[in-house]
Amino acid sequence: MSTVSLEFGSTFADCLARTVAADARLADAAAVIAACAEAAVDVSEVIGRGMLGGADLAATGGNNSDGDVQKALDVLAHERFTEALRGAPVAVVASEEAEGMMQLNPGAPLAVAIDPLDGSSNIGVNMAVGSIFGIRPVVAGEADSIASFTTPGTEQIAAGFVTYGPATSLVVTLGHGTQIYTLDRETRTFRLTHPRLEVVASAKEYAINASNARNWDGPVKAYIEDCLRGSEGPLDKDFNMRWLGSLVADAQRVLLRGGVFLYPGDNRKGYAQGRLRLLYEAAPIAMLMEQAGAGAIDGERRILDIGATGIHERVPLIFGSIDEVACVAKYYGGRNAAAGRSPLFGQRGLMRS
Numbered sequence: 001m002s003t004v005s006l007e008f009g010s011t012f013a014d015c016l017a018r019t020v021a022a023d024a025r026l027a028d029a030a031a032v033i034a035a036c037a038e039a040a041v042d043v044s045e046v047i048g049r050g051m052l053g054g055a056d057l058a059a060t061g062g063n064n065s066d067g068d069v070q071k072a073l074d075v076l077a078h079e080r081f082t083e084a085l086r087g088a089p090v091a092v093v094a095s096e097e098a099e100g101m102m103q104l105n106p107g108a109p110l111a112v113a114i115d116p117l118d119g120s121s122n123i124g125v126n127m128a129v130g131s132i133f134g135i136r137p138v139v140a141g142e143a144d145s146i147a148s149f150t151t152p153g154t155e156q157i158a159a160g161f162v163t164y165g166p167a168t169s170l171v172v173t174l175g176h177g178t179q180i181y182t183l184d185r186e187t188r189t190f191r192l193t194h195p196r197l198e199v200v201a202s203a204k205e206y207a208i209n210a211s212n213a214r215n216w217d218g219p220v221k222a223y224i225e226d227c228l229r230g231s232e233g234p235l236d237k238d239f240n241m242r243w244l245g246s247l248v249a250d251a252q253r254v255l256l257r258g259g260v261f262l263y264p265g266d267n268r269k270g271y272a273q274g275r276l277r278l279l280y281e282a283a284p285i286a287m288l289m290e291q292a293g294a295g296a297i298d299g300e301r302r303i304l305d306i307g308a309t310g311i312h313e314r315v316p317l318i319f320g321s322i323d324e325v326a327c328v329a330k331y332y333g334g335r336n337a338a339a340g341r342s343p344l345f346g347q348r349g350l351m352r353s
């Protein structure tokens with residue numbers, strides 16, 4: 001969206017229209033994001049009413065694709081987003097809450113990966129949760145196969161997430177910078193509040209679930225140990241720690257004030273690749289980060305270069321301020337041993353697609 005000037009306070013619809021006027025190729029992706037925004041307004045209202053809405057949103061039901069217990073809000077958000085996407089140019093959807101791919105509109109040009117409700121452990125305790133989506137082209141003639149989802153994240157045309165927090169935010173990129181829109185509850189309209197995010201290169205805040213410390217992989221253990229040593233250790237600065245337990249909320253904080261987020265692989269059964277899913281968590285967040293001048297890696301590889309082999313595949317995820325991500329990469333050694341000087345990290349712009 002950098003090619004058009006988007007003004008603070010403009011409606012989301014107006015910004016999308018201006019963007020499409022500048023680049024007609026984005027029309028379909030814009031229609032999909034508009035559909036996601038409509039669904040998000042409804043989900044936001046349901047969450048905002050809490051227990052007064054007449055249903056316990058944290059009530060548990062079956063299990064999802066990953067074996068996680070599904071809560072009522074997981075299912076409600078999945079159904080509302082799927083319904084919205086059915087009215088958009090979307091051929092196929094991969095959702096965290098559905099085992100297989102969902103065929104929507106045969107012949108439509110786009111494939112969408114969604115996490116309808118992110119941060120499920122925070123449902124029912126009045127904490128921020130969210131929705132995440134990544135939009136890709138359907139690989140020609142392959143709408144019925146997984147092919148549209150196995151291409152690397154660089155193929156994403158657009159990505160975004162919603163944070164249902166004290167305010168409801170829509171964070172989006174169509175490949176020209178990352179913007180944040182805030183929901184005006186009176187008019188049920190998103191308005192532009194952050195026209196162009198630029199994540200600070202260096203920061204002193206990290207986010208990690210420290211209860212897994214004994215199980216982390218070696219490089220992350222060493223990095224966090226050095227963070228804890230603060231100005232008395234090799235990193236030579238004192239850190240603060242924040243962990244919200246909702247990827248979207250942690251990602252929004254990183255976008256707005258920098259820092260680094262880590263969900264590494266660990267020794268727990270089933271956690272060799274961490275907890276977060278490549279298609280509908282890591283890849284969209286990585287695109288939003290890179291479009292804001294930040295970075296996202298799995299330790300050794302750029303997240304956006306990784307192709308999935310299954311729709312629910314997990315990936316270790318480290319993202320945030322570019323210098324901090326480069327610093328973590330050094331702990332992983334390998335081809336990014338000299339990350340601070342490597343072409344991948346040497347210039348902020350090279351992390352962008």
Ligand SMILES: O=P(O)(O)OC[C@H]1O[C@](O)(COP(=O)(O)O)[C@@H](O)[C@@H]1O
Binds near residue numbers: 068096117119
């Ligand atoms: O169980 P942990 O280690 O706290 O995991 C927290 C992470 O899991 C997630 O809740 C996973 O997402 P879902 O709630 O969509 O499954 C992330 O939002 C969050 O960062």
Ligand SMILES: [Mg+2]
Binds near residue numbers: 119247281
């Ligand atoms: Mg999630």
Ligand SMILES: [Mg+2]
Binds near residue numbers: 096118
């Ligand atoms: Mg989820």
